[in-house]
Amino acid sequence: MLRRFSSQSGNARIIVITTGGTIVQKFDKDLGGYVPKTSGKELIESISSEINLETIELIEFAMIDSRAVDLKFLYNLSKLVQQKIDDNFVDGIVIIHGTDTMEITAYFLHRTINSPKKPVVITGAMRVVTNSDYDGKANITNAIKQVSYPETVLHGHGVSINFAGKIHSPVNVHKEHSFAIDPFSSGSFGLIGMMHTSRIDWLNNPKKSLVIPLPDKLEKVISVPIIHAFPGACTDLLDGFIQNKYQALIVVAYGSGNVNNNMYYAIKKATEHGIRIVLVTNCKYGGVYAEYGGIGGNQSLRDLGVIMADDLNPYQAMVVATLVFHNEKLLDKNELSKYFSNKILD
Ligand SMILES: NC(=O)C[C@H](N)C(=O)O
Structure with a gap:
């Protein structure tokens, strides 16, 4: 049963934060394509037959296509979510x-929000409002139900994505299809839950990762590019980043963390110029570790002082690098690697 609060106290229990996405998009004749057009209020009102709107406080945070998400957006969203979670009258977001x-926003919140109990559930849609198979109403209704069920709170899973009836952990989720109505997958790690008509089947315990404190103010915005290993990579590959004084790069290496000879020399040059290199795998599962010898083998990269980012995928490594390298207080060399993992390392 969906828990329905009375709003006699005047305090909403569920915060709905709208940021945009296809779920609020319609065709724009002038631009010849889809753009956000439906307000948060209209979106919420469209599910009034399913949900008691008196339990909801709406915050219209942004009205963007999510391609425009940047560090400032993530920082401000995380601060807002934390502030609402710390409010005793709020049950979930x-x-x-x-x-x-x-998946990037979900992971950013996963690594920055302190919420041992209260759920933060992210959803959206793959079809625009005017489509006959619009999935926005079902997805938002499910997300609100997830936040409302008492066992969600008991499950205490922090941040999750609820989409097409499936509940994913930010650690495992990936958008695998560009137009399927059910585009997200948690691969062989598995879902953390599935929606039933009036309950949730919890399937896996969500993973906890180390929370990285956000600075009080976003003083500088650092950009951490993601570079892929590929046959034919050359020694001057990273020269532009050196010239433009980038602080850090994510290198997506083959397998357990290997690159060709030329890319090794490009990485060596970048490290000599003070760029921090974070090494991740191009594989979906496993992670990076040092085992191969010779130039470009993962041991040679480790010996250059690159950070081996354990089981993080490229986007996750980019999020962590952005958080850690942005915050002087976290830059102790011996401590750095503990952030670059989805596990809490001893
Ligand atoms: N399905 C969607 O929401 C895709 C859209 N381009 C967005 O990310 O905002």
């Missing part, structure tokens, strides 16, 4: 978001 970068 639902965030409406575009699917293109939903």
